[in-house]
Amino acid sequence: MAAAAHQRVFSVAALGLSIAALMAAEAGFWSYAAEVGGEHSGPLSGVMNTAGILGGIASTSLIPVLVRYAGWIAALSTGTIMALLCAATWFFIRDP
Secondary structure, eight states: OTTTOSSHHHHHHHHHHHHHHHHHHHHHHHHHHHHHHGGGHHHHHHHHHHHHHHHHHHHHHHHHHHHHHHOHHHHHHHHHHHHHHHHHHGGGOOOO
């Protein structure tokens, strides 16, 4: 929605809503890691944090390339696709 909007205010609102949804879901990730990790919740949280940082580093480098060669819609769609793939992985997680 943000890339296809014709007015800046709608783009900013759509991006803001997507970040708000991410932040609302983040508490569940960390609490589940603490529950499942037990006495190893510290290292597990460290792995999760490192993976998130590496993803941020990669996206910071790749998004400008995607924008240049494929446009904003394709570049921002990669984030949507990744979010859907990550959400789908929760269906395969089983409590120990």
